[in-house]
Amino acid sequence: MELILAVVLGILTASGVYLLLxxxxxxxxxxxxxxxxxxxxxxxxxxxxxxxxxALIGVVDDYADPLPQALVLTAIVIGFAxxxxxxxxxxxxxxxxxxxxxxxxxxxxxxx
Amino acid sequence: xxHLLLMPVLLPLLAGALLLLWxxxxxxxxxxxxxxASLSLVVVGLQLLALAASGDYHLYALxxxxxxxxIVLVLDRLSALMLVLTAVLAAFCLLYACQxxxxxxxxxxxxxxxxxxxxxxxxxxxxxxxxxxFFEILLLASYALLLHGGSRARSRAGLHYVIINLVxxxxxxxxxxxxxxxxxxxxxxxxxxxxxxxxxxxxxxxLAAGVLLLVVFGIKAxxxxxxxxxxxxxxxxxxxxxxxxxxxxxxxxxxxxxxxWLVFGTGDDPLQVELLAWVWPxxxxxxxxxGLGALGSLSLRTLTAYLVILSVGILLxxxxxxxxxxxxxxxxxxxxxxxxxxxxxxxxxxxxxxxDQGYDRFHVQAGMNNRWLMAGLFFxxxxxxxxxxxxxxxxxxxxxxxxxxxxxxxxxxxxxILFAGLLVLVALSRGGSAWxxxxxxxxxQRPLNPVELxxxxxxxxxxxxxxxxAEPVMGWMLLTAEQLMEPGAYLQAHPKVAELLPGGVWK
Numbered sequence: 001m002e003l004i005l006a007v008v009l010g011i012l013t014a015s016g017v018y019l020l021l022x023x024x025x026x027x028x029x030x031x032x033x034x035x036x037x038x039x040x041x042x043x044x045x046x047x048x049x050x051x052x053x054x055a056l057i058g059v060v061d062d063y064a065d066p067l068p069q070a071l072v073l074t075a076i077v078i079g080f081a082x083x084x085x086x087x088x089x090x091x092x093x094x095x096x097x098x099x100x101x102x103x104x105x106x107x108x109x110x111x112x
Numbered sequence: 113x114x115h116l117l118l119m120p121v122l123l124p125l126l127a128g129a130l131l132l133l134w135x136x137x138x139x140x141x142x143x144x145x146x147x148x149a150s151l152s153l154v155v156v157g158l159q160l161l162a163l164a165a166s167g168d169y170h171l172y173a174l175x176x177x178x179x180x181x182x183i184v185l186v187l188d189r190l191s192a193l194m195l196v197l198t199a200v201l202a203a204f205c206l207l208y209a210c211q212x213x214x215x216x217x218x219x220x221x222x223x224x225x226x227x228x229x230x231x232x233x234x235x236x237x238x239x240x241x242x243x244x245x246f247f248e249i250l251l252l253a254s255y256a257l258l259l260h261g262g263s264r265a266r267s268r269a270g271l272h273y274v275i276i277n278l279v280x281x282x283x284x285x286x287x288x289x290x291x292x293x294x295x296x297x298x299x300x301x302x303x304x305x306x307x308x309x310x311x312x313x314x315x316x317x318x319l320a321a322g323v324l325l326l327v328v329f330g331i332k333a334x335x336x337x338x339x340x341x342x343x344x345x346x347x348x349x350x351x352x353x354x355x356x357x358x359x360x361x362x363x364x365x366x367x368x369x370x371x372x373w374l375v376f377g378t379g380d381d382p383l384q385v386e387l388l389a390w391v392w393p394x395x396x397x398x399x400x401x402x403g404l405g406a407l408g409s410l411s412l413r414t415l416t417a418y419l420v421i422l423s424v425g426i427l428l429x430x431x432x433x434x435x436x437x438x439x440x441x442x443x444x445x446x447x448x449x450x451x452x453x454x455x456x457x458x459x460x461x462x463x464x465x466x467x468d469q470g471y472d473r474f475h476v477q478a479g480m481n482n483r484w485l486m487a488g489l490f491f492x493x494x495x496x497x498x499x500x501x502x503x504x505x506x507x508x509x510x511x512x513x514x515x516x517x518x519x520x521x522x523x524x525x526x527x528x529i530l531f532a533g534l535l536v537l538v539a540l541s542r543g544g545s546a547w548x549x550x551x552x553x554x555x556x557q558r559p560l561n562p563v564e565l566x567x568x569x570x571x572x573x574x575x576x577x578x579x580x581x582a583e584p585v586m587g588w589m590l591l592t593a594e595q596l597m598e599p600g601a602y603l604q605a606h607p608k609v610a611e612l613l614p615g616g617v618w619k
Contacts, residue, residue: 040285
């Protein structure tokens with residue numbers, strides 16, 4: 001279980017970082033999404049991977065930690081809002097700058 | 113427990129929600145609500161400053177859940193100082209924005225209040241995850257404020273700013289997850305205790321989390337490899353927004369102070385030392401880059417953006433030396449540089465609109481209305497910014513240099529600060545002479561808004577005021593620095609955490 005999770009996290013993060021470093025806004029946004037997925041799953045796993053243990057102290061010896069779920073829920077909501085905002089911003093930039101490059105122009109153009 | 117502590121968070125939240133949810137609210141009424149909320153923040157900030165002056169830590173447990181299980185707001189000298197600085201800066205920026213900038217797009221005032229909500233929350237919170245949430249509020253509002261009014265330059269700069277900060281947020285959660293996975297808590301006081309008592313096998317994990325946090329705060333504060341978003345974003349923003357953003361890099365520095373001095377700063381062998389060893393060379397390089405960038409800037413706004421970078425370099429380099437004197441001097445410089453950066457951004461707009469063409473670009477020769485007035489304003493502001501007497505820039509720099517004089521690393525700081533200061537002086541004189549020495553006759557009369565001029569002059573005179581009242585201010589900064597260097601008292605202030613302390617007392 002731990003090994004699978006670690007491998008999945010690694011692949012997600014690596015793909016996310018690779019896509020982040022691309023030049024077009026669409027792949028950058030996909031990269032951000034993958035990266036935040038990886039981060040959320042990591043945060044979730046920090047409550048330790050367990051099955052069949054309730055989140056109640058005193059009932060069983062081996063209880064689960066509910067806090068990371070609350071944290072990850074917050075992080076997901078924020079991440080969702082941010083992704084929505086970035087998509088709109090990227091569309092706005094693509095229309096205004098007539099280019100979907102993250103720099104909004106060919107690299108050698110004069111910036112002032 | 114005084115409810116006053118919640119006001120810096122609650123006031124902008126309610127004002128912002130009201131502005132957003134009230135349908136068909138006219139611009140005049142929006143301005144009134146925004147200005148009232150901002151001015152009451154100043155009053156609340158001053159009251160909190162008086163409250164914090166006793167030197168105690170004041171806790172506000174939200175929902176009365178005791179820490180470390182609930183979220184707390186913590187007020188000490190440092191957070192009170194930052195709250196007042198934010199409130200004063202915001203009041204000036206908002207009044208300036210009311211002169212027409214807020215007309216350029218929708219919901220300016222609501223966004224402005226949400227920005228203040230994020231900043232104030234980040235300054236007060238005593239919980240790391242809560243810090244993340246307030247950072248996100250602050251960032252989301254700043255994205256929208258940066259793009260407010262809309263233009264090609266803003267879309268372009270905004271995209272960079274948003275993407276790098278989203279990556280920063282992902283790294284922030286990663287660091288928090290690591291900390292929670294090892295310590296099982298995110299309350300700063302509780303975490304400090306856990307980190308200090310950590311077995312040797314856990315140290316690399318804490319160190320990794322610490323370095324990740326350094327990256328996050330480094331993006332916020334604009335430390336060298338993470339600062340390339342800043343000049344373009346600050347140049348593209350409208351004047352009052354850029355002036356308000358002067359506080360944003362300082363919030364990053366505040367977070368570094370809070371987390372590295374408290375969470376990683378307790379115990380016999382604190383991790384802080386290893387973390388700050390990373391900061392020192394980067395801070396010096398940031399400082400140097402700020403000076404070089406200022407020299408190579410083509411417009412006053414870009415120059416100011418590089419001055420922000422320079423101030424971040426000076427602050428961080430001084431902070432890492434970790435003596436109370438140096439820390440206090442850095443705090444004095446923090447107040448000075450925040451106010452002066454705001455003056456410069458507003459002044460760039462004021463002067464730019466008095467010119468026939470070219471706005472604030474140095475290489476465009478153009479006629480200027482009210483040339484003598486503008487030149488005088490620029491001259492005084494430049495003197496204060498460059499650190500020449502009699503203004504606060506001089507006092508803060510002298511104090512920094514004096515406080516590091518006897519330290520081993522002081523030599524490098526002296527060399528770099530003085531060299532960068534020379535570069536800034538050259539850059540400012542060159543810019544000033546290009547504009548004011550010989551400008552062609554102006555083609556058309558441009559009205560000068562007296563309110564805008566007054567706001568800039570009053571904000572600028574704050575620098576003079578700071579230098580006139582330097583002694584009491586320096587005394588306050590020294591007490592603040594001493595409080596910050598004694599994290600034990602912070603832990604004592606948390607009742608449930610204090611119970612966990614060995615013997616109930618923290619050495």
